Amino acid sequence: MTDLIPLRRALISVSDKTGLIDFARRLDARGIEILSTGGTAKALREAGLTVVDVADVTGFPEMMDGRVKTLHPAVHGGLLALRDNDEHLAAMEAHGIGPIDLLVVNLYPFEETVAKGAGYDECIENIDIGGPAMIRAAAKNHAFVNVIVDVQDYDALLAEMDANDDRCSLAFRKRLAQTAYARTAAYDAAVSTWMAGAIGEETPRRRAFAGTLAQGLRYGENPHQAAAFYVTGEARPGVATARQWQGKELSYNNINDTDAAFELVAEFDPAEGPACAIIKHANPCGVAQGGSALEAYKRAYDCDRTSAFGGIVALNQPLDGATAEEIVKIFTEVVIAPDADEEAKAIFAGKKNLRLLTTGGLPDPMAAGLTFRQVAGGFLAQGRDNGHVAREALKIVSKRQPSDAELADLMxxxxxxxxxxxxxxxxAKDLATVGIGAGQMSRVDSTRIGRRKSEDMAEALALPLPLTVGSAVASDAFFPFADGIEALAEAGAKAVIQPGGSMRDAEVIEAADRLGLAMVFTGQRHFRH
Known part of the structure; x- marks a missing residue:
């Protein structure tokens, strides 16, 4: 393959016209002929640039509402011809096909059209056909052709030409080609994913997904693991869409934990009052509601102060100065909230390593979506856990009825x-967690861990009894044996919420009745592995 190739002729056809005019002027100044189509050609001409219409090259006008304009041998021959192949050169000469050395295409805004909630027909019309065909052709022939699909590569191309006397190296063309193929793959993934949803296909034969690099990371979960952060373009408020006001770059673990914190706190409607979640290693170590953000934070912190050190704090309402002042009393990695006032920002400014993120809103906990997990040789895909059980749908199975306060804590x-x-x-007690047991192989062990943490906090706060006494308890799955209920009663719990559905439900209910616990079934499980 030839290394340095001069650029003499370019085809530009873009939907996103950011930076277009300046870029085209700099190409024109180098004597590069510009071919173009439709709106792009119009914009270039209005800027005073000389443009050759693709219709003049193909001998056919744009037709069928622009669906057919570049699908022609005069275009694809110019992109695909091997410049060092005599037969290809002879065919170009015989059919009047001119070489195209640079293709600049960004595709119809399909993803944006879907994101704004457009109807089926409008989405279909925003599926680009000619663009991906040209991109793939140019990328295949990267031995001779440069292909640009992202606005941010305009300056890179011009810098490459400046460094090589208006020529581009093979290594540079290879990088452009790789980016181009990734773009068409992502585009097709977006189309196929949207269409599966549009036609109600829950398990399509082939599943594709893609992302755009948002941030290279120093490492993954551990220093020996390479990692990067990619975004999908989903318009869901959270760590991927947040504005970072200060602090070091987020790490792999920061991103994972911040997402977990914000998704949890979003479960609590701001209209029903402030809520705070403190997360460590993707698990909550304290969650609470309160009369103010400050109160919610303090109550969440008092669930497990030891684990909260170096954690992630998420709020469902804007961060204020009083809450910020309290948060900075201990080391905190990240604070994420819908917004933050100037006083809070000023307080955090004194903590240069503390990251502050604002999102402008909360993610909808009821929204549908997909989650993925890789396994050897494949991946698992499932719907986002947006399950919700209304209070009136609970089934009380114990003899003792839970009080209204207990029901609120159970929910x-x-x-x-x-x-x-x-x-x-x-x-939980009074709408705050008072003990959490997580990630154990035995459910009884989780009950004991939650109790022990509450006992530790009671000692630290000089309380006469652990806060699990008189508490309400949730279990993400059913109790397979009565020993779990007995462990909860030993911790002083008075009410239990669980899915039910065990072969030994009768035995478990009998234990609750014997120990004076109220018990309700949800009929829904919330495993999280």
Whole structure:
């Protein structure tokens, strides 16, 4: 393959015209002939640039509402011809096909059209055909052709030409080609994913997904693991769409934990009051509602102060100065909230390593979506856990009826348990967690861990009894044996919420009745592995 190739002729056809005019002028100044289509050609001409219409090259006008304009041998021959192949050169000469050395195409805005909630027909019309065909042709022939699909590569091309006397190296063309193929793959993935949803196909024969690099990371979960952060373009408020006001770059673990924190706190409607979640290693170590963000934070912190050190704090309402002042009393990695006032930002400014993220909103916990997990030789895909059980849908199975206060705590604990690694046990009292057991192989062990943490906090706060006494408890899955209920009663719990469905439900209910616990079934499980 030839290394340095001069650029003499370019075809530009873009939907995103950011930076277009300046880029085209700099190509024109180098004597590069510009071919173009439709709106791009119009914009270039209005800027005073000389442009050759693709219709004049092909001998055919744009037709069928622009569906057919570049699908022609005069275009694809110019992109695909091997410049060092005599037969290809002879065919170009015989058919009047001129070489195209640079293709600049960004595709119809399909993803944006879907994101704005457009109807089926409008989405279909925004599926680009000619663009991907030209991109793939140019990328295949990267031995001779440069292909640009992203606006951010305009300056890179011009810098390459400046460094090589208006020529581009093979290594540079290879990088452009790789980016081009990734773009068409992502585009097709977006189309196929949207269409599967549009036609109600839950398990399509082939599943594709893609992302765009947002940030290279120093390493992954551990320093020996390479990692990067990619975004999908989903318009879901969260760590991927947040604005970072200060602090070091987020790490792999920061991103993972911040996402977990914000998805949890979003379960609590801001209209029903402030809520705070503190996360460590993707598990909550404290969650609470309160009369203010400050109160919610303090109550969440008092669930497990030891684990909260170096954690992630998420709020469902804007961060204010008083809450910020309290947060900075201990080392915190990240704070994420819908917004933050100037006083809070000023307080955090004194903590240069603390990251502050604002999102402009909360993710909808009821929204549909997909989650993925890789396994050897494949990946698992499932719907986002957007399950919700209304209070009136609960089934009371015990002799003792839960009080209204207990029901409120049960619903609160159930909401938190959805975001705790299984096996999950969450003790709650007065709309605050008071003990959390997470990620254990035995559900009984989770009950005991949650109790022990509450006992530790009672000692630290000089309380006469651990807060699990009189608490309500949520279990993410059913109790297979009565020993779990007995362990909860030993911790002082008075009410339990669980899915039910065990072969030994009768035995478990009998234990609750014997120990004076109220028990309700949800009929829904919330495993999180």
């Amino acid at each position: 609160f604990a159930w909401t938190v348990a959805k975001h705790v690694k299984s096996n999950a046990i969450v003790y």
